[in-house]
Amino acid sequence: IVTTTWPQRCLTGTEPVFQGCFVFKPSAKKKKKLQSLGETCLSRGRTATCQIISTIYLCTSCKVLQDELNRKILDSLLDFTRKCSSTRQHSDWASQMRASEIPTAALVLGVNVPDHDMTFQSLSELLQQSVTPHVASVQAKECGAMKHLMKRVLERLMDTAVDDDEEEETEQSGVQLHKSVHCSFSTLCDWYITKTKVGARSSPPVVIIFKDLEAFNPKVLQDFILICSRYIERLPLMFIFGIATSPSTIQHMLPHSVSSLLCIELFQSLSCTQHLATVIDKLILTHQFPFKLNGKVMQVLISIFLYHDFSVRNFIKGLQLALLEHFHSQPLSVLCCKKKEALLNLTQLSHGDLERIRQLPSFRRYVEKQESQEQVKLMTDDGHLKEECQKLIKGFHRYHKHYYPVLRCLHTLTSALPRYPLGKQIRELHLICLEKNVWENEDYQSAMKLLKMLAKDELIALLQRCAETLQSTKSKKMNKAAAQLEELLARFKQLDTATEMAPTVDDSVTSPIKNLQKKTDLFQLQKVAHHHHHHHHHLHCTLLEMNESRRSKKLSPFEVLRNEALEFVDSLVKSHLSPPESQTLHEVCYYSSSAVVRRHLNATPRTSIQAALSSPYYYLQNESLKTEDGTVSNAAPDICIAYKLHLECGRLINLYDWMEAYATVVSAAEGTDPDSDSYGKVDEVKHARFIRAVSELEFLGFIKSTRQKTDHVARLTWGGC
Amino acid sequence: MAALLQHPGYDEEKLRRVAEQLPCREVQAGMLLSLMGEPQQYSYPSVFIYGHRASGKSHVLHVLLRELELPHATVSCVECVSVVLLFEQVLLSFFGCDAASLLPRSPSLSDFVRVYRQQRSQSPAKQTRYIVMEKAELLRDSDANLLPALLRLQELVEDNVTVVLLSEIVWDKFRPNTGCFEPLLLHFPDYSKGELQQILSQDKHPSYSAEFYSSYVNILLGVFYSVCRDLRELRHLASLNFPKFCEPLAEGKVKETDTHKLWRNIEPHLKKAMQTVYLREVSSLQWEQMQQMEEKEAGALRGLSAHTHVELPYYSKFLLIAAYLASYNPARTDKRFFVKHHGKIRKTNFLKKNEKTSNHLLGPKPFPLDRLLAIFYSVVDSRVAPTASIFSQISSLVTLQLLTQVSHDDQLDAPKFKCAVSLDFICAISRTVNFDIVKYLYDFL
Secondary structure (H helix, E strand, O other), X not given: OHHHHHHHHHHHOOOHHHOOOOOOOOOHHHHHHHHHHHHHHHHHOXXXXXXXXXXXXXXXXXXXXXXXXXXXXXXXXXXXXXXXHHHHHOOOHHHHHOOOXXXXXXXXXOOOHHHHHHHHHHHHHHHHHHOOOOEEEEOHHHOOOHHHHHHHHHHHHHHHOOOOOOHHHHHHHHHHHHHOOOOOHHHHHHHHHHHHHHOOOOOOOEEEEEOOHHHOOHHHHHHHHHHHHHHOOOOOEEEEEEEOOOOHHHHHHOOHHHHOOEEEEEEEOOOHHHHHHHHHHHHHOOOOOOOEXXXXXXXXXXXXXXXXXOOHHXXXXXXXXXXXXXXXHOHHHHHOOOHHHHHHHHHOOOHHHHHHHHHOHHHHHHHHHOOHHHHHXXXXXXXXXXXXXXXXXXXXXXXXXXXXXXXXXXXXXXXXXXXXXXXXXXXXXXXXXXXXXXXXXXXXXXXXHHHOOOOHHHHHHHHHHHHHHHHOOOOHHHHHHHHHHHHHHHXXXXXXXXXXXXXXXXXXXXXXXXXXXXXXXXXXXXXXXXXXXXXXXXXXXXXXXXXXXXXXXXXXXXXXXXXXXXXXXXXXXXXXXXXHHHOOOHHHOEEOOHHHHHHHHOOOHHHHHHHHHHOOHHHHOOHHHOOOOOOOOOOOOHHHHHHHHHHOOOOEXXXXXXXXXXXXXXXXXXXXXXXXXXXXXXXXXXXXXXXXXXXXXXXXXXXXXOOOOOOEEEEOOOOXX | OHHHOOOOOOOHHXXXXXXXXXXXXXXXXXXXHHXXXXXXOOOOOEEEEEOOOOOOHHHHHHHHHHHOOOOEEEEEOOOOXXXXXXXXXXXXXXXXXXXXXXXXXXXXXXXXXXXXHHHHHHOOOOOOEEEEEEOHHHHHHOOOOHHHHHHOHHHHHOOOEEEEEEEOOOHHHOOOOOOOOOOEEEEOOOOOHHHHHHHHOOOOOOOOOHHHHHHHHHHHHHHHOOOOOOHHHHHHHHHHHHHHHHHHHHXXXXXXXXXXXXXXXXXXXXXXXXXXXXXXXXXXXXXHHHHHXXXXXXXXXXXXXXXXOOOOOHHHHHHHHHHHHHHHOOHHHHHHHHOOOOOOOOXXXXXXXXXXXXXXXXXXXXXXXXXXXXXXXHHOOOOOOOOHHHHHHHHHHHHOOOEEEOOOOOOOOOOEEEEOOOHHHHHHHHHHOOOOHHHHOHHHO
């Protein structure tokens, strides 16, 4: 029970209880509490705290991430509002002449509208905390007419003030507002004046946020701005426009006479792909979060993002869904948690759970590799299995600890190459690695070849970054690898000093691309290649061939060292980047049902309706409705029978014939004697039921009335029988 | 100058102050004064004043009524989303807030008249009361009886009240077809160049001489007068560019009197302003920052219309392309473009354009949803399941105003859309998905 209710509440993400209270820095007391809770849960069933914790972790870290990502733009917006309110109080000549303009921030957020909510929420929170208590945000759908917009703005501005100290004051204005709903700006002005008199602070600005500018009715917006500009001297107003497309929409929506009342400054937020990259980086490419997605599920989530909505929030929701599904469907997911807890949970596994482990394909593969005596022991001795599993789990965690740093290194190297053979984004490389052994990939091999042609300073810079990545991890092995890399780098530098003493010019190559070769700037090369587009591939090949031919010659010390360094990287890749499917017990942490995720996230309403109508058993689960070969039982709901009958018709359906057929089917269902008079007769009840079924079909969009022929309806779908 | 305004019944000193504040509008002010007559005399029931934006209509009335201390109510019609606000404001300014609260919840015109008369009997007008309606053209959209009633309000409430309507539109466009009381018409002509010069010179900078500012205004008008005669806008431009004008002075390069050198310095700058800040491509704040920056850096700042690029999800791009094709190609040509083996439609026959004009000149045509989806499925290169997210993308394209819904919102079956993006925009979009849209456009065949 706990697993299903808790995480679902977390999914909404609004429960303040869960936000950061024990996820990042759990206090000892809470931890203890949680542990005891976990133990009780575990004793009751297979539910474990770690699952809850991971879910919470996911929720909180999303919010934190989102805020971090928006930090820069939010900060600059806050600066803007502060600056505007301070210049207003200046009294120099220029700002007085300009005082009639309303300061406006045009905030370009991209088309991923579902994500904007969170941004605006943080924005208004931040504004209220640090700049002004008077913030109102409005959405287009609640402001169809001027009256509504005005009402919303006034309500929100005056309500935000309620939680301040003087209750009577606001109550009075609240009553006034309700009694005579004459929402006018003069009311607001009066309210503001009383407000600023009470508070000692010097006139904080009144900020109005238009969350979705494009959706607003232009006329309403224009009028609103005109009105606001009449009060700008008394009321320090400020606008923030949330723009999804491009800033030029402002000019499309507002004529010059209105836009001349605004002083617009542009703020551009991060693109949603950058946003996604960070989310993937922080949530997926880390060993700290035990729950993992396999390649296919990941692919589904990413393609929904790229093809459909660009929404990071939906991506995270998808991730959360996968997490819940995993915990729900995989009993062994008790082991999907931090190493310590996993080992603890392992000791408490029941015999049934251990049997499940034995059933796991990856475990079976592992068993088959063992000697026969050991095989028997693993399959029969529970204690031995537990011990063995401990080792396996430790190994699995170690695998992740090594996988991500090495993945990052490889990405650092390959993303510097022209045409990005292994993908521009790290998620692409990750997907390749999840799929199969990356080193068997053709692109990997060509990437390696290209790497072997890098110029010295470029290579050194890249390797330096790799070493830093490896160094920053906590794994000993990785630190050792980093040390090895550092050593190689040191040797590169020694080489530098050595060549300075005895400069050698390599003139052996006399190809037309010699000049370029000297630079060995591959990007430059690519640019050239781009100019001669059809030569591009050719050039690319020659480049590789050239390298091939040079290899046969005597290698310079730099080249020897370069090869050594790259072979080292290659060995790292081969030992740590094998796909997770090759790891024993990977089913515990990896969620793999891409079909489920796709079905849940990429809804197909039409297919569902058709499924419901043609095989009602699928949804109703009533035994009497069970049929074979796609026929519909007589006992099915009326609409299903009508639907089935209408499939047999052409583009136009004769209503009377349809009703006759319907009556026949229904009579059969009622068990009326086929020879009796009333069989197939249309009585009032049948008539009414039929009419209802037809109108339901019309509502669902299968048929519509037509004037082409009397007593006929037109079909709106094709096919059928 | 002050001698121009003279009228019995008003204080000389007040009239002088009025005249000081109304440069270049002495004639109109005098005319108004004579219309108003002495304070206690009845005035004409309604006056209609029209003239272009920033020709001083509100200003003149405002100054007159304020300085002469006449009872008045100023109402902006933009603000009156409902007539209640109008009534309330009028009653409030004539009789105080008690009167305003006497109005019932959703008052009609007769409620207003009733309350007004009731109040009037308690405190009859000693002086003519004035109701000034700004942006009166919006009254045409409100209730049909409001405008005629306002025009003869004096008669209705039996009080010494005059309604002044201010508008940018001529009276002919107001006259309701049922007929009404004709107001007195008064036209405020545009300011001439000389008058603009005179008015603008009045907001001189405190630390510079009046002559200096006046010569600056002269230069400014030389550049902008041909494109803009709006006083407010010119005043705005003047204040924005003045610091730049003073720059050589501050550096000590030229003297205040060296107009030619000052002109040489400021002229290219003003030309640039005409293309940027005047069009609101760049806001005034940014313009000021630009002035402080070096030339090179300033080039980096782009105007609003320079940002047209929109990042869209992959299928949304194709939906938009399909919508564009559906909007600009005649429906009968779909077979030619999208059916693989379109049989014997010969190109030559086909190209006989019975519609001579280009579809791009005629603008986008509405198309039903089915056609959009049919084209979409044939242009998108992979098999796409008709999922809910495809449909929701269509509606988000509508909210982003890249598509517009032509049919009514409630219409569930066969909604119709139009594509609302430009050719350049769609070309840029199709380039990102490697789709050669020009090949599929009938106009470019």
